[in-house]
Amino acid sequence: MDLMKAVDEVYAPKNDFPEFKAGDTVTVFYKIREGNKERVQQFRGVVIQRRGSNHTETFTVRKMSGNIGVERIFPVASPFIDKIEINKRGKVRRARIFYLRGLTGKKARIQEKKF
Numbered sequence: 001m002d003l004m005k006a007v008d009e010v011y012a013p014k015n016d017f018p019e020f021k022a023g024d025t026v027t028v029f030y031k032i033r034e035g036n037k038e039r040v041q042q043f044r045g046v047v048i049q050r051r052g053s054n055h056t057e058t059f060t061v062r063k064m065s066g067n068i069g070v071e072r073i074f075p076v077a078s079p080f081i082d083k084i085e086i087n088k089r090g091k092v093r094r095a096r097i098f099y100l101r102g103l104t105g106k107k108a109r110i111q112e113k114k115f
Contacts, residue, residue: 012077018085022095023046025047025090026045044063046062
């Protein structure tokens with residue numbers, strides 16, 4: 001076995017986040033430290049992509065704040081992520097939905113997956 005993979009398995013943080021993919025609407029509860037106080041801030045939006053693997057994996061969440069689109073990249077192995085909540089499952093056919101950036105209004109909506 002490769003030495004780097006062995007070290008990754010030993011020191012990788014164990015997170016029990018639910019399975020989500022591009023197109024899902026999630027709420028990320030993120031810890032923010034201001035001075036000596038700590039609070040939890042919510043960031044709710046659509047997952048645009050997941051990239052990387054193991055402890056280097058990241059995911060990008062996009063939300064609309066007024067008329068401006070805001071994207072934030074979260075590392076999956078971050079100790080600052082308190083929890084991730086899935087609000088809706090999206091029906092998309094791509095792993096990276098960057099085309100969402102160019103859409104506005106009703107065209108920017110993603111169909112919900114039926115169970």
